[in-house]
Amino acid sequence: MPQSSYLVPRRNMDRRASKFRHRIRPLRLFCVAWLAVFLLTSAGDAFAEESFGKPSQEPPNEDRYIYKRIPDVSVTTASGVQSLSSIWRDKPLLLTMVFSRCAGVCSPFLRSLNSAISDAGGLGAHYRVLVLSFDPQDTVADIETMAATLGVKSNADWIFGVASPSDIKRLAAVTGFWFQWDQASEQYDHPSVVVAIDRGQVVRMLAGASVPSASLREVVQELRGKFVASYALAGKVAFRCFEYDPHSGRYTLDWGLALMLLPGMCAILATAWVFAFLPSSRRKRSLL
Amino acid sequence: MTAATGEPVLWNEAELAEFRRMTLVWGITVLLLLPILALLGYFMRLYQSGAFSGMRAEWFYAVLTLHSLGMVGTWFVGSMAGVSYLLLKYARPSLGVSKFAYIGTLLGVLLLIACTLGGLFGTGWYFLYPLPLFAQGVWAPWATFTFFLALTILGVCWTVWTLDMLRAIAQRYSLGAALGLNYLAGKSGPELPPLILITTVSLIVSLSGFVAAVIVIALFAARALGVNVDPLLMKNLTFFFGHDLVNITMYLGIAMVYELLPAYAGRPWKTNRVVALAWGAVLFLVLFAFFHHLYMDFAQPTWIQKFGQICSYLLAVPAGVVSIFGTLALVYASRMKWTLASTFFFLGILGWGIGGIAAVIDSTVEVNFHFHNTLWVPAHFHTYYLMGVVLIILGFIDHTGKELSGLEEKPSLSKLTTALLLIGGYGFLFMFYWGGVHSVPRRYAIYPREVMQGTFYARVAVGFITLLLVGILLYLWETGRRCLKALT
Numbered sequence: 001m002p003q004s005s006y007l008v009p010r011r012n013m014d015r016r017a018s019k020f021r022h023r024i025r026p027l028r029l030f031c032v033a034w035l036a037v038f039l040l041t042s043a044g045d046a047f048a049e050e051s052f053g054k055p056s057q058e059p060p061n062e063d064r065y066i067y068k069r070i071p072d073v074s075v076t077t078a079s080g081v082q083s084l085s086s087i088w089r090d091k092p093l094l095l096t097m098v099f100s101r102c103a104g105v106c107s108p109f110l111r112s113l114n115s116a117i118s119d120a121g122g123l124g125a126h127y128r129v130l131v132l133s134f135d136p137q138d139t140v141a142d143i144e145t146m147a148a149t150l151g152v153k154s155n156a157d158w159i160f161g162v163a164s165p166s167d168i169k170r171l172a173a174v175t176g177f178w179f180q181w182d183q184a185s186e187q188y189d190h191p192s193v194v195v196a197i198d199r200g201q202v203v204r205m206l207a208g209a210s211v212p213s214a215s216l217r218e219v220v221q222e223l224r225g226k227f228v229a230s231y232a233l234a235g236k237v238a239f240r241c242f243e244y245d246p247h248s249g250r251y252t253l254d255w256g257l258a259l260m261l262l263p264g265m266c267a268i269l270a271t272a273w274v275f276a277f278l279p280s281s282r283r284k285r286s287l288l
Numbered sequence: 289m290t291a292a293t294g295e296p297v298l299w300n301e302a303e304l305a306e307f308r309r310m311t312l313v314w315g316i317t318v319l320l321l322l323p324i325l326a327l328l329g330y331f332m333r334l335y336q337s338g339a340f341s342g343m344r345a346e347w348f349y350a351v352l353t354l355h356s357l358g359m360v361g362t363w364f365v366g367s368m369a370g371v372s373y374l375l376l377k378y379a380r381p382s383l384g385v386s387k388f389a390y391i392g393t394l395l396g397v398l399l400l401i402a403c404t405l406g407g408l409f410g411t412g413w414y415f416l417y418p419l420p421l422f423a424q425g426v427w428a429p430w431a432t433f434t435f436f437l438a439l440t441i442l443g444v445c446w447t448v449w450t451l452d453m454l455r456a457i458a459q460r461y462s463l464g465a466a467l468g469l470n471y472l473a474g475k476s477g478p479e480l481p482p483l484i485l486i487t488t489v490s491l492i493v494s495l496s497g498f499v500a501a502v503i504v505i506a507l508f509a510a511r512a513l514g515v516n517v518d519p520l521l522m523k524n525l526t527f528f529f530g531h532d533l534v535n536i537t538m539y540l541g542i543a544m545v546y547e548l549l550p551a552y553a554g555r556p557w558k559t560n561r562v563v564a565l566a567w568g569a570v571l572f573l574v575l576f577a578f579f580h581h582l583y584m585d586f587a588q589p590t591w592i593q594k595f596g597q598i599c600s601y602l603l604a605v606p607a608g609v610v611s612i613f614g615t616l617a618l619v620y621a622s623r624m625k626w627t628l629a630s631t632f633f634f635l636g637i638l639g640w641g642i643g644g645i646a647a648v649i650d651s652t653v654e655v656n657f658h659f660h661n662t663l664w665v666p667a668h669f670h671t672y673y674l675m676g677v678v679l680i681i682l683g684f685i686d687h688t689g690k691e692l693s694g695l696e697e698k699p700s701l702s703k704l705t706t707a708l709l710l711i712g713g714y715g716f717l718f719m720f721y722w723g724g725v726h727s728v729p730r731r732y733a734i735y736p737r738e739v740m741q742g743t744f745y746a747r748v749a750v751g752f753i754t755l756l757l758v759g760i761l762l763y764l765w766e767t768g769r770r771c772l773k774a775l776t
Contacts, residue, residue, distance in 0.1 A: 227586075238510070240518040242589060251589045256521040259503055263528060264575055267496035274454045275463040 053178025060176025349410030392445025407431025468564030632683030643672025664724025712756025
């Protein structure tokens with residue numbers, strides 16, 4: 001909802017206040033006070049509708065949202081209004097939420113998503129992409145402009161749309177998405193997330209300023225119905241045992257496995273040391 | 289006293305008396321811990337049967353943690369003390385190190401009691417990463433710290449003890465001789481007592497387990513400092529350590545049987561090529577069998593799961609089949625002197641076999657799909673612990689108590705004790721197996737509606753545990769009396 005629609009411009013309020021200053025009556029004073037309270041409350045509501053969720057420096061935790069069922073919200077696109085379930089029913093879906101006035105991460109993020117999709121392949125055959133605006137001010141035309149800028153307006157597997165604020169909040173609640181209006185910059189603060197939806201459930205989430213091709217390839221493998229048993233979570237993990245290669249679908253050994261070999265090696269070395277070098281009453285100090 | 293190599297082992301009487309005294313102290317400590325830890329197990333089955341409905345479930349998990357770690361630790365030190373004593377015939381383990389291990393063990397146990405019963409630390413023995421660091425308000429950070437401090441103290445003491453026993457063996461035998469390589473090469477000498485062979489194999493494996501524990505504790509510390517660690521690595525290392533420790537306890541118990549049972553049977557039990565090959569194979573296979581604990585961790589590549597199943601199957605052959613077959617061959621048609629100790633040795637080997645079969649069943653991936661984290665798991669490890677190595681160690685303590693006190697046993701009381709332990713023990717275990725077959729999950733303080741039959745099974749188990757506890761008390765009365773007499 002546009003922020004300004006609920007606010008009376010300051011200069012108008014000042015003018016009205018100066019009129020009342022000369023002819024104050026108790027009833028009028030009460031009315032003015034009531035009006036002021038109403039306006040302030042309404043303004044508060046307007047701010048509340050501009051933000052949703054708890055801002056965090058950390059990306060949404062996939063563990064909390066995996067397999068959550070996606071609400072069947074209404075999405076308005078250039079083709080008309082349709083339910084979200086009608087979009088994911090045929091094919092799995094990659095959902096991302098942006099806003100058209102975004103001067104920050106939205107456009108670079110969409111570009112990296114487009115690039116990763118080109119690299120991973122399978123768009124249209126195995127999945128589609130839905131770019132949804134979470135800004136109540138955005139219209140279908142605004143979001144379509146983003147599609148045109150990205151160069152995917154004519155691609156039917158890229159769907160750009162808007163939804164009502166309440167539907168956006170329902171979607172955000174099950175995907176860990178949040179957005180907060182920053183009055184100073186007149187921009188939303190929000191994370192960049194791609195949510196993979198299969199049969200109406202969250203199956204994977206990718207968060208970050210860009211979409212790494214390798215990560216998206218894993219997601220696409222899953223959307224193709226292939227089970228990806230292990231993948232890197234957000235944040236660095238030290239000493240992983242195995243690394244999944246989404247190119248080949250195989251596992252490669254990682255440094256963690258070296259730690260697994262350490263106990264056995266230490267035991268052998270310690271035993272060899274004890275038998276070879278400690279004082280012994282044996283005549284021959286041979287190891288064997 | 290002479291070593292098997294023919295060289296004299298220099299023990300003077302005062303040293304021997306001191307070592308015997310220390311062994312009795314270990315034995316009495318084990319006998320004191322046994323009823324306490326058994327009562328904790330009794331409490332848990334009572335809790336699951338609904339006897340303490342007003343009590344917070346957190347108590348169940350704290351008691352579970354203390355019971356499991358306490359039992360594993362108690363029988364490990366019991367088997368180490370036993371083997372250390374039996375080694376006196378062949379080598380010179382250090383009395384000072386044994387005392388050091390004793391003090392460290394006491395300190396570790398006190399800290400474990402403090403963090404579990406005092407701090408409600410309730411992660412279970414496996415303290416699976418990163419659970420200890422995320423208490424959700426159930427236990428305080430000091431409890432987590434105390435828990436890891438206890439593990440560190442126990443780990444350091446037991447590692448030093450292990451190294452000292454290896455040192456003692458190394459003074460008399462080369463590594464090749466201690467591992468029986470001369471038998472594998474077809475040579476007949478020098479003669480190697482099975483005790484030395486099995487102990488050497490077990491100590492090497494336990495060293496690797498302790499190193500794994502050190503790495504786990506270090507990585508927990510790294511996580512506490514903000515470094516994310518791969519949970520799969522942590523689980524692998526934790527079970528590497530835990531599986532090895534439990535297996536080593538069992539193997540050390542077997543070593544005691546190899547050493548002591550022949551005297552009751554009136555026949556020798558010597559190392560030969562098959563025995564040397566079997567225990568050599570154990571040294572390799574036991575390091576990889578632990579993978580069967582991670583079958584349900586699908587992030588582990590399939591080839592590792594297959595390797596884990598193959599190693600688990602193969603491990604049963606050398607250690608289990610060779611030793612069980614050897615025991616039966618030793619006893620068959622012999623003039624066996626059946627005392628409480630020899631009966632416990634024999635029954636302990638059979639219990640190991642029964643528990644081992646249940647373990648092999650569960651180590652089959654297809655079966656594990658159904659039995660994983662059900663009561664089948666505690667069923668099998670309680671079988672080879674309670675009816676296996678525990679009986680063997682109790683047999684050893686009884687044997688030593690009789691030997692050093694000169695007090696004879698009462699055959700009727702021994703038979704009653706054995707009968708109570710067998711009926712109570714196997715009855716209690718049967719309810720675990722029965723629960724496992726009916727998909728009753730393990731580690732549940734209160735059973736949900738879907739598996740409410742677990743409550744009934746727990747009530748039946750409580751009856752059997754009561755019999756078991758009476759048997760334990762009878763044993764403690766008789767054997768404890770002899771040990772105290774020998775000590776004083």
